[in-house]
Amino acid sequence: MIYRIATLASAAALAAAGAAQAEGELNIYNWGNYTSPEMIEKFEQEYDVDVSVTDYDSNDTALAKLKAGGHGFDIVVPSGNYVPIFIEEGVLMKSNPNEMENFGNVADRWVDVEFDPGREYTVPWQWGTVGVSVNTSVYDGDIDTAAVIFDPPEELQGKINVIPEMNDVMGSAIHYMGGEQCTTDREVLKKVRDKLVEAKPHWLSMAYGNIERLANEDIAATLNWNGASMRARLQNEDIAFGYPQTGYSIWMDNAAITADAQNVENAKLFLNFIMEPENAAMLSNFARYANGIEGSEEYMDEVMADAPEINTPDELAEAGYISKNCPPEAQKIYSQIWTELTK
Amino acid sequence: MPDPISSTARTRAALLAPAMAILIFAAAGPLVIVLIYSFLTPGDYGGVVWDFSTDAWFGVLAERDFFTEELSWADAHLTVFWRSIKLSLLTALLSFIFGFPTAYFIATRPRRSRDIWMLLVMIPFWTNLLIRTFAIMELIRNEGTINTVLIAMGLVTQPVQMLYTEFSLLLGMTYVYLPLMILPIYASMERFDFKLVEAGYDLYATRWQVLRRVILPIVKPGIVAGSILVFVPCLGAYVTPRVLGGGKQLMLGNLIELQFGQLRNWPLGAALSLTLLVIVMVALIFYVRTVGTEERSHG
Numbered sequence: 001m002i003y004r005i006a007t008l009a010s011a012a013a014l015a016a017a018g019a020a021q022a023e024g025e026l027n028i029y030n031w032g033n034y035t036s037p038e039m040i041e042k043f044e045q046e047y048d049v050d051v052s053v054t055d056y057d058s059n060d061t062a063l064a065k066l067k068a069g070g071h072g073f074d075i076v077v078p079s080g081n082y083v084p085i086f087i088e089e090g091v092l093m094k095s096n097p098n099e100m101e102n103f104g105n106v107a108d109r110w111v112d113v114e115f116d117p118g119r120e121y122t123v124p125w126q127w128g129t130v131g132v133s134v135n136t137s138v139y140d141g142d143i144d145t146a147a148v149i150f151d152p153p154e155e156l157q158g159k160i161n162v163i164p165e166m167n168d169v170m171g172s173a174i175h176y177m178g179g180e181q182c183t184t185d186r187e188v189l190k191k192v193r194d195k196l197v198e199a200k201p202h203w204l205s206m207a208y209g210n211i212e213r214l215a216n217e218d219i220a221a222t223l224n225w226n227g228a229s230m231r232a233r234l235q236n237e238d239i240a241f242g243y244p245q246t247g248y249s250i251w252m253d254n255a256a257i258t259a260d261a262q263n264v265e266n267a268k269l270f271l272n273f274i275m276e277p278e279n280a281a282m283l284s285n286f287a288r289y290a291n292g293i294e295g296s297e298e299y300m301d302e303v304m305a306d307a308p309e310i311n312t313p314d315e316l317a318e319a320g321y322i323s324k325n326c327p328p329e330a331q332k333i334y335s336q337i338w339t340e341l342t343k
Numbered sequence: 344m345p346d347p348i349s350s351t352a353r354t355r356a357a358l359l360a361p362a363m364a365i366l367i368f369a370a371a372g373p374l375v376i377v378l379i380y381s382f383l384t385p386g387d388y389g390g391v392v393w394d395f396s397t398d399a400w401f402g403v404l405a406e407r408d409f410f411t412e413e414l415s416w417a418d419a420h421l422t423v424f425w426r427s428i429k430l431s432l433l434t435a436l437l438s439f440i441f442g443f444p445t446a447y448f449i450a451t452r453p454r455r456s457r458d459i460w461m462l463l464v465m466i467p468f469w470t471n472l473l474i475r476t477f478a479i480m481e482l483i484r485n486e487g488t489i490n491t492v493l494i495a496m497g498l499v500t501q502p503v504q505m506l507y508t509e510f511s512l513l514l515g516m517t518y519v520y521l522p523l524m525i526l527p528i529y530a531s532m533e534r535f536d537f538k539l540v541e542a543g544y545d546l547y548a549t550r551w552q553v554l555r556r557v558i559l560p561i562v563k564p565g566i567v568a569g570s571i572l573v574f575v576p577c578l579g580a581y582v583t584p585r586v587l588g589g590g591k592q593l594m595l596g597n598l599i600e601l602q603f604g605q606l607r608n609w610p611l612g613a614a615l616s617l618t619l620l621v622i623v624m625v626a627l628i629f630y631v632r633t634v635g636t637e638e639r640s641h642g
Binding site: 058060061063064067085088089158161164165166167186189190193200203204205206207216217218328331333335336337338339340342343 | 387388389390406409410418419420422423484485486504506507585589590591593598601604605606607608
């Protein structure tokens with residue numbers, strides 16, 4: 001009898017808990033393989049909120065979905081160069097994270113960013129660089145150069161991958177040919193086009209999924225993101241990451257509340273939550289990128305502390321440029337070059 | 344007093360309504376939207392601006408070089424069109440080469456075991472396309488099953504590059520679409536009276552003559568149907584070229600996707616989609632003509 005009462009009581013408790021949970025919801029819309037499950041669990045427990053995470057694979061996909069409405073997402077994580085577009089298109093809520101309790105933790109460098117001056121909409125999620133990954137057992141020359149991709153040494157020819165991200169590839173190539181990102185200088189762009197078309201026969205593929213293919217040695221070099229390069233190195237110690245001296249782009253993905261969020265209070269709690277050093281570190285430990293939150297280093301895995309992919313060498317720090325979204329007139333020319341390159 | 348004629352007409356209209364609704368909302372409607380979009384101006388960040396423009400249609404076949412300002416054929420698009428048509432034709436041909444003997448084999452088994460053979464053909468067809476494509480990738484990649492075996496046997500020292508070539512595309516698409524060739528050929532062979540083959544031999548025909556003069560003409564509609572069934576989805580293939588082509592061998596499906604994604608040119612994407620539709624229509628008209636005349640000449 002006692003047993004039966006206990007069962008009833010716990011069932012009632014469960015039902016109550018279920019009801020309470022249903023009140024607290026948070027729907028996150030983020031890049032795939034990018035959200036630390038451990039951190040989500042911690043947030044759920046701390047605030048008694050039921051979190052769901054949905055994936056997307058590009059800023060354009062996310063923007064199209066948010067513009068269409070009726071999506072039910074509260075949090076979205078656009079890249080810095082897309083944040084002005086997201087704001088202009090009216091899909092983000094001005095939630096003033098700069099007034100939140102943990103905002104003081106944001107590293108100075110990431111407080112007053114060009115894409116969201118004063119941080120009225122977004123908070124840092126992760127940031128990284130676009131460089132080159134090379135298998136040093138195949139090629140042991142200098143890898144701090146985009147020549148690895150655009151003028152490949154013989155050892156690497158036919159073993160190169162290029163991620164099919166127009167902005168990243170065009171940015172690297174333009175800087176390699178002596179221009180600036182988003183340039184519309186036709187002389188430079190002609191050189192860029194000729195260089196890309198000339199380099200393409202040496203490339204094996206233009207595809208995503210670098211981590212496994214680098215680790216398996218299906219490819220020996222690739223244009224790559226630093227965190228992905230590190231994840232490959234942790235599986236295959238020959239993989240090294242190079243920062244092109246002619247210029248490499250620095251990007252940051254940022255969490256923001258959607259304009260038509262249903263769970264605004266929970267979303268605000270979440271933004272504040274990820275600015276807590278310990279929680280930001282969980283994100284980094286999962287995706288292997290830096291996070292822009294001061295003091296998170298001490299909670300990070302040991303492998304992150306001295307990782308060359310995360311800690312840019314001082315002499316190469318200058319070469320980095322913050323990735324911008326190019327104006328439509330540049331985009332038009334780039335599209336033409338891109339079509340010709342990928343055809 | 345109800346008018347019996349108009350009541351029948353009403354009933355008929357009511358019964359037809361679901362079919363008409365599907366035709367209008369699921370077939371004609373979306374096509375009209377695509378057609379309208381192809382005559383609009385691309386928005387700066389995707390989407391369309393409601394300004395009439397024929398630029399998209401112009402851009403399907405022509406382009407203005409950003410450097411020399413010269414007007415020329417849209418070489419990139421033509422390359423992709425040509426590759427799509429060429430690979431689709433080759434896939435149809437390969438499917439025929441493998442599919443015809445398979446269908447013949449199955450059709451000549453005893454009636455009871457035929458179903459089992461057909462089941463074996465169908466099972467892979469029920470498996471998710473992505474999974475089958477990745478399975479092919481696993482087989483042919485450099486460190487994959489085939490290369491590992493070849494190296495272990497000492498036949499090659501370096502892995503053979505099969506992935507990301509036109510070979511891998513053809514292999515992937517033939518594997519994926521083969522059942523669509525086998526099924527219609529088998530269907531027309533199943534009805535085929537094999538006594539006619541015996542009759543051919545009795546009249547001193549060689550095996551080749553029997554195949555060419557007796558079997559092929561009768562199963563021809565099946566072959567043409569199979570070729571169309573393989574050719575059409577190949578033209579619009581998206582997953583296979585993306586996974587097995589490594590992004591260096593775009594096909595029409597990938598080119599269209601690019602316009603709606605990174606290149607943010609929805610009107611051009613819409614115009615390219617309609618161009619694809621036109622190519623498919625041409626293929627279908629060809630099919631109707633071939634089979635049509637064939638049946639008349641036999642009739």
